[in-house]
Amino acid sequence: MTAVPILKIEDLRTYFHSRSKQAFIRSVDxxxxxxxxxxxxxxxxxxxxxxxxxxxxxLGLIGAGPGVISGKIGLKSxxxxxxLLEGLEDFVKLTTxxxxxxxxxxxxxxxxxxxxxxxxxxxxxxxxxxxxNPASSLNPYMPVGKQITEAIRLHTSTKxxxxxxxxxxxxxxxxxxDSPRLRFDHYPYGLSGGMCQRIMIAMALxxxxxxxxxDEPTTGLDATIQSKIVDLLGExxxxxxxxxxxxxxxxxxxxxxSDSVAVMYGGTVFEYGPTKEVLSKRGNSxxxxxxxxxxxxxSAQNITEKRYLQAIEGDVLDTINIPEGCRFYSRCSxxxxxxxxxxxGHEPDxxxxxxxxxxxxWLYFD
Amino acid sequence: MTKYSQVSGxxxxxxxxxxxxxxxxxxxxxxxYGLLIVTLVIVSYILGSFxxxxxxxxxxxxxxxxxxxxxxxxxxxxDFMGRDMLSRLIVGIQAYFLPGLLAISMALFFxxxxxxxxxxxxxxxxxxxxxxxxxxxSFPRLVLILxxxxxxxxxxxxxxxxxxxxxVPAVASLIKGKIQFLKQKNFIEAxxxxxxxxSTIILKHILWHNCRSVLIIRATLGMAEAILMETSLSYxxxxxxxxxxxxxxxxxxxxxxxxxxxxxxxxxxxxxxxxTILGFHLLGDGLNNILExxxxx
Numbered sequence: 001m002t003a004v005p006i007l008k009i010e011d012l013r014t015y016f017h018s019r020s021k022q023a024f025i026r027s028v029d030x031x032x033x034x035x036x037x038x039x040x041x042x043x044x045x046x047x048x049x050x051x052x053x054x055x056x057x058x059l060g061l062i063g064a065g066p067g068v069i070s071g072k073i074g075l076k077s078x079x080x081x082x083x084l085l086e087g088l089e090d091f092v093k094l095t096t097x098x099x100x101x102x103x104x105x106x107x108x109x110x111x112x113x114x115x116x117x118x119x120x121x122x123x124x125x126x127x128x129x130x131x132x133n134p135a136s137s138l139n140p141y142m143p144v145g146k147q148i149t150e151a152i153r154l155h156t157s158t159k160x161x162x163x164x165x166x167x168x169x170x171x172x173x174x175x176x177x178d179s180p181r182l183r184f185d186h187y188p189y190g191l192s193g194g195m196c197q198r199i200m201i202a203m204a205l206x207x208x209x210x211x212x213x214x215d216e217p218t219t220g221l222d223a224t225i226q227s228k229i230v231d232l233l234g235e236x237x238x239x240x241x242x243x244x245x246x247x248x249x250x251x252x253x254x255x256x257x258s259d260s261v262a263v264m265y266g267g268t269v270f271e272y273g274p275t276k277e278v279l280s281k282r283g284n285s286x287x288x289x290x291x292x293x294x295x296x297x298x299s300a301q302n303i304t305e306k307r308y309l310q311a312i313e314g315d316v317l318d319t320i321n322i323p324e325g326c327r328f329y330s331r332c333s334x335x336x337x338x339x340x341x342x343x344x345g346h347e348p349d350x351x352x353x354x355x356x357x358x359x360x361x362w363l364y365f366d
Numbered sequence: 367m368t369k370y371s372q373v374s375g376x377x378x379x380x381x382x383x384x385x386x387x388x389x390x391x392x393x394x395x396x397x398x399y400g401l402l403i404v405t406l407v408i409v410s411y412i413l414g415s416f417x418x419x420x421x422x423x424x425x426x427x428x429x430x431x432x433x434x435x436x437x438x439x440x441x442x443x444x445d446f447m448g449r450d451m452l453s454r455l456i457v458g459i460q461a462y463f464l465p466g467l468l469a470i471s472m473a474l475f476f477x478x479x480x481x482x483x484x485x486x487x488x489x490x491x492x493x494x495x496x497x498x499x500x501x502x503x504s505f506p507r508l509v510l511i512l513x514x515x516x517x518x519x520x521x522x523x524x525x526x527x528x529x530x531x532x533x534v535p536a537v538a539s540l541i542k543g544k545i546q547f548l549k550q551k552n553f554i555e556a557x558x559x560x561x562x563x564x565s566t567i568i569l570k571h572i573l574w575h576n577c578r579s580v581l582i583i584r585a586t587l588g589m590a591e592a593i594l595m596e597t598s599l600s601y602x603x604x605x606x607x608x609x610x611x612x613x614x615x616x617x618x619x620x621x622x623x624x625x626x627x628x629x630x631x632x633x634x635x636x637x638x639x640x641x642t643i644l645g646f647h648l649l650g651d652g653l654n655n656i657l658e659x660x661x662x663x
Binding site for chain 1: 550551552553555556557558559560561562571575576
């Protein structure tokens with residue numbers, strides 16, 4: 001497959017301002033990612049690592065006040081080629097000191113208007129998104145079928161309501177909802193979480209987007225439904241060849257579905273590369289964080305041998321006070337004496353260690 | 367008999383039955399009575415405006431002064447000038463019907479607009495609108511009405527203008543609260559992500575699908591309030607002036623003869639007020655219980 005990136009995020013920074021602490025919460029702090037056409041990019045990381053905020057920033061859904069402050073998001077689909085953060089510099093003024101952002105002043109209204117203009121043709125049409133909580137992401141007082149029909153009418157060239165309805169039904173069928181005709185008129189509260197998730201997926205795909213972002217498609221669902229949703233996503237991927245950015249904290253889902261993986265921690269990408277290399281136990285170059293994550297997955301072997309789960313020491317990074325050096329320094333088990341100064345004092349870059357495999361760790365710098 | 371159809375799912379029960387079959391019978395009775403009253407009012411309004419009356423309401427007949435109900439030609443009797451009570455009751459609806467509609471549509475229109483602005487945009491705009499609404503709310507309504515009457519003239523439309531404007535804060539806070547509640551569910555965000563235009567989100571997804579029942583309920587209650595306002599002001603002599611009949615001034619002029627045992631000139635309009643307002647209130651209440659499901663939760 002010739003790798004053409006559909007979405008190219010470059011050095012995205014999304015900060016929020018905490019009024020009580022008078023400081024920035026650096027939720028996304030320099031993320032660079034690429035989603036290749038026809039591929040699934042898995043974004044994995046623990047809570048608060050900035051996965052969802054990255055996705056929301058791509059769609060311009062982060063409220064303007066504090067929010068996206070710098071970076072580039074290039075969208076390159078068949079229909080549109082555009083930087084989604086076009087004109088951002090005109091509205092956001094950054095004051096930096098020693099390479100650190102100290103102050104942000106923003107023309108909120110101007111930026112909002114600009115973002116609306118830029119995103120107008122992108123949302124739903126080019127990039128569609130499904131959200132973490134499917135049951136509350138559907139309008140509670142509107143039959144689900146109507147909501148899908150609306151998406152179809154908005155973004156595709158269906159002429160009549162009837163035609164749109166037929167297509168909506170075929171999508172319901174495609175996401176494996178049993179008796180679609182019956183469910184068409186149901187309200188979200190009458191459907192289970194798994195069904196709502198299917199409806200969300202149908203709604204997102206119905207407008208035939210170039211890129212689908214699924215944010216935690218399996219949270220809040222029980223294990224059997226989870227596996228069914230994963231199967232569904234896998235089938236849709238092989239059938240339709242959709243390009244997906246899959247966000248999850250569940251490594252097993254990511255490893256099943258994605259072609260490449262980005263491991264996020266504390267608002268940056270720690271490791272990025274083909275799934276096989278990043279998530280395999282034998283991978284030759286690996287970030288200590290990824291290894292720790294992999295080690296923390298419960299396995300049948302652990303249970304039979306009555307071993308404790310290996311948790312990662314310490315707490316999730318406080319994104320208000322990001323340390324000088326490596327973000328993972330305080331929790332890292334592989335900090336060696338000879339690296340100590342370097343690990344604590346300077347942040348490593350995301351450096352390529354193999355073909356397409358990048359790691360942000362001093363261990364691999366020599 | 368309550369029927370439930372079982373579907374796979376853990377989020378609440380789902381029933382395919384139309385809402386009137388799911389509703390409590392008491393609520394249905396409320397709504398039925400309310401609809402009956404509303405129909406009666408509307409029919410009477412139309413009859414009144416086309417002058418299709420048993421007798422001319424202004425026709426003074428001194429032979430028939432204070433004739434008791436059941437007198438030939440006057441079903442509900444006559445008042446102290448021998449004018450037909452029934453015709454006057456029907457024409458009395460003219461006094462509040464259109465002005466009342468004006469008042470509620472004004473309250474709903476501006477209230478919805480401000481509520482959406484405050485709830486959807488939020489932040490500073492919300493603070494500003496809430497302050498303004500509290501300011502409007504803090505004026506005693508009757509004083510405001512008397513002020514307007516004193517400054518201009520005792521016209522029912524002026525009064526209803528004030529009634530409408532003073533009702534705006536209630537509607538605005540209702541809509542604002544609803545939108546803030548809806549915003550916690552992230553379907554609005556999902557709609558934005560889907561590329562639904564803001565106007566569609568507000569008008570269709572929020573107002574039509576989520577707020578229409580509250581607005582209908584608010585409208586019926588608002589109408590009841592407007593009728594009460596009109597009749598009480600007319601009773602006090604500030605509203606509709608004699609000889610134009612209004613239920614309020616009919617009660618007032620009839621009250622003089624109440625102690626003589628001629629109860630009907632005041633009792634008939636008083637009962638009309640009672641049943642009409644009761645009807646609107648019960649309609650609102652019943653709709654509230656049925657559409658918003660207050661009784662079930």
